[in-house]
Amino acid sequence: MQGGVRPADSVVAAAEPQVGALVVVDNFLPHELAAAMRADIDAHFATPFKHRPDTHQVWNYWFVPQTYTYLRTQPEKIIQRASLDRFMGLLHSWSSETLGLARLSWPYLSLYVSGCRQGLHNDARNGRFGFVYSLTRNERRSTGGETIVMRRGDPFLRNLRKASAGAALYELVEPRFNRLVVFDDRMVHGVQLVEGSMDPMEGRFVLHGHLEESGPVVAGSLTLEQVLQSLRSALELFDREFAAQAREYDGPLVLQFKISAEGRVSGLRVILDRVFAEREGNAGWSEIKGKLVELVAAIAFPACAGETRVTLPLQFGGPARS
Numbered sequence: 001m002q003g004g005v006r007p008a009d010s011v012v013a014a015a016e017p018q019v020g021a022l023v024v025v026d027n028f029l030p031h032e033l034a035a036a037m038r039a040d041i042d043a044h045f046a047t048p049f050k051h052r053p054d055t056h057q058v059w060n061y062w063f064v065p066q067t068y069t070y071l072r073t074q075p076e077k078i079i080q081r082a083s084l085d086r087f088m089g090l091l092h093s094w095s096s097e098t099l100g101l102a103r104l105s106w107p108y109l110s111l112y113v114s115g116c117r118q119g120l121h122n123d124a125r126n127g128r129f130g131f132v133y134s135l136t137r138n139e140r141r142s143t144g145g146e147t148i149v150m151r152r153g154d155p156f157l158r159n160l161r162k163a164s165a166g167a168a169l170y171e172l173v174e175p176r177f178n179r180l181v182v183f184d185d186r187m188v189h190g191v192q193l194v195e196g197s198m199d200p201m202e203g204r205f206v207l208h209g210h211l212e213e214s215g216p217v218v219a220g221s222l223t224l225e226q227v228l229q230s231l232r233s234a235l236e237l238f239d240r241e242f243a244a245q246a247r248e249y250d251g252p253l254v255l256q257f258k259i260s261a262e263g264r265v266s267g268l269r270v271i272l273d274r275v276f277a278e279r280e281g282n283a284g285w286s287e288i289k290g291k292l293v294e295l296v297a298a299i300a301f302p303a304c305a306g307e308t309r310v311t312l313p314l315q316f317g318g319p320a321r322s
């Protein structure tokens with residue numbers, strides 16, 4: 001490595017990112033906010049004989065043969081905008097803190113009654129992570145509607161010599177009320193067939209969309225431009241040395257660190273590592289990641305009045321984001 005690499009203790013914390021392929025957060029919103037959003041849904045479907053075209057002909061029956069069968073709409077047509085803005089604000093904070101992904105798509109509100117489902121697919125080009133937030137009643141006269149997320153790896157090769165079924169092949173996450181489910185968009189996923197009552201009140205309601213990285217998030221004494229300038233040379237050096245190897249990998253890597261008033265990096269940690277090679281196995285990745293972490297840890301930033309906190313999302317391979 002180059003000279004001037006920071007001692008190992010500044011990069012030790014980088015070993016273990018916090019996030020796997022699937023994250024489930026129960027009681028995600030303050031209960032009163034979740035309840036208010038559900039109350040708007042209940043009010044929308046109440047008094048059916050009073051429904052008017054301008055307020056109620058708002059559902060898109062989205063049917064794609066073999067893939068999607070459900071109803072969807074823009075949520076602000078059903079749920080108060082102020083509640084949605086609060087939801088998105090809290091999701092933005094959570095996603096920025098937990099995943100380092102600070103850009104959110106505006107969600108759909110979807111309704112699954114009996115016969116609705118999503119076939120298996122991935123959203124490799126839609127975002128980095130998908131989010132599904134449930135406003136489904138916990139007690140309902142329907143079954144199904146679980147989010148199904150296939151486990152990683154080749155299910156054929158992994159199970160050549162053992163019988164496998166159900167949870168050994170995939171994870172099923174029930175649409176519990178006020179539950180947030182977030183998963184790597186490249187994981188094969190779908191929604192289990194809903195069966196039972198045709199009453200929408202008994203169906204699966206979810207707000208769903210995608211999360212992806214914004215530019216670096218910088219808070220404190222240094223400006224974004226100052227941080228970028230110093231980062232640029234480290235990232236160019238990384239590119240020169242490892243571009244060919246790094247091309248084999250795909251996915252987001254997010255680093256978080258502090259810069260002291262003297263311009264030194266401390267507390268560097270990987271908060272998200274969802275980088276994989278197309279071929280099975282990830283043997284070379286930890287070495288490449290280690291080099292990148294070392295380079296960033298060794299940057300001499302400009303000295304300034306106080307501390308600066310940086311979240312740095314990096315994307316390997318895949319479609320570029322504007």
Ligand SMILES: [Fe+2]
Nearest residue numbers: 122123130189
């Ligand atoms: Fe999807």
